[in-house]
Amino acid sequence: MKFDHVLLGLLALHPRSGWDLKQWLAGEGQFVRSNAHPSQIYRLLKRMAEQxxxxxxxxxxxxxxxxxxxxxxxxxxxxLIREAHAPYEPTSRFQDPDFMARFYFSAQLAPERLLPLIDTELAYRRRQVAVMRPRDRSLSFPEDAPETDVQRLRMIRELTHEYGTSAVDAWLDWLERVRRLLADGTIPTTSPSPTSNEETPR
Incomplete structure (x- = not known):
């Protein structure tokens, strides 16, 4: 999801200044999108105004x-609604913020896209785990690399693998839980009617 659309999604909730956008990105927004320099925010706002x-x-x-x-x-x-309905293509790194940005703004603009979004991410990560987890992780080193401490590198590699395995398993558990909440209707996937008196969340 382009940064333009993240800013548009925030403005869809209520009007904000560039400073307000910067503050949101530095706080709650850091879990949706990496922080951005104020000059980038103001440059995009100028371009979006021109568009x-x-x-x-x-x-x-x-x-x-x-x-x-x-x-x-x-x-x-x-x-913004066009972007919310655009096909989602998972990235190789599940920690990348694109999914969370889409999830956050689809809930606001296209709730009917939430379940397909979760299903796409789940299917991709399950395939990824099925391929990567049983792979051969043995290491070989050239004999002319005396600076390489093989034992230390193997330990570091195992610790990295351990973290990656637990992190992606936690991610899959979360996705499956959200999917259940969507499937049983706990999280509504239809927008309120235009005559609804509910106030837009701020």
């Missing part, structure tokens, strides 16, 4: 520079 995806109003601040507060346009919302 007609966002507009801004100037908010006067006492004793501080005025802030531009951005909000989503109809075109921006359409682009």
């Amino acid at each position: 007609g995806w966002v507009v801004y109003e100037t908010d006067p601040r006492d004793g501080r520079p005025d802030a531009k507060v951005y909000r989503l346009t109809d075109a921006g919302r359409a682009e």
